[in-house]
């Protein structure tokens with residue numbers, strides 16, 4: 066499933082990084098601890114978090130993640146937005162809580 | 178033989194990861210095995226961010242030859258009084274503002290250990306820390 070298909074199916078806002086909307090999503094990773102993501106997320110993952118600063122994009126780029134999903138209506142800070150566009154890694158948003166959006170993503174990816 | 182050097186500013190999180198990003202590009206250009214690139218990127222990022230989060234400033238020195246990639250990070254900072262304790266998963270002295278950003282899980286040094294072939298840390302309190310990493314290219 067691509068990032069844009071995911072955004073459509075889960076009704077996510079696309080804040081930035083449109084260039085990467087065709088990225089393939091392999092799986093999801095949910096965490097707000099950056100070193101946890103650094104150590105354990107895998108290439109192609111969509112990262113679900115409430116962190117809204119640019120270090121999220123630095124990690125996403127280093128780990129070749131396919132997208133970031135911000136929870137609970139959080140919006141990316143200006144520097145996160147800018148780096149998302151630079152790297153071409155989409156930042157998406159939802160009003161759902163972490164548990165709910167993680168469950169939805171899990172179901173969606175395991176339905177196929 | 179190739180040689181690269183980068184500077185790291187303590188406290189400046191807007192630039193954290195810049196050296197790792199550069200090295201990733203270089204290694205890709207050199208056609209290094211993607212699995213090895215992934216490990217090096219994790220190890221260097223964590224060591225780089227540790228200078229930003231815990232020290233005042235530092236230098237990263239990278240030497241690449243046909244056998245291995247050697248990375249040395251030398252910082253001026255508070256040093257690490259008990260390295261064995263610092264290496265433990267979950268141990269962190271990160272400040273509240275650093276933790277608020279999602280750093281300070283005490284997972285960085287364990288990530289470095291898991292993603293390098295050789296790791297040596299030496300430190301002097303009130304002076305600084307030296308982290309040396311070696312990754313072998315052909316195993």
Ligand SMILES: Nc1ncnc2c1ncn2[C@@H]1O[C@H](COP(=O)(O)OP(=O)(O)OP(=O)(O)O)[C@@H](O)[C@H]1O
Pocket residue numbers: 099100101223227228230231232252254255256257263264268269270271279280281282283284285286287306
């Ligand atoms: N370069 C350094 N200078 C001084 N102290 C350091 C340095 N690197 C690590 N430390 C000490 O070792 C501890 C553990 O480091 P580690 O990278 O494992 O966790 P952290 O940086 O606190 O959190 P995380 O890496 O999960 O964001 C740090 O909290 C700090 O006390």
Ligand SMILES: [Mg+2]
Pocket residue numbers: 100223226227230281284285286
């Ligand atoms: Mg750390």
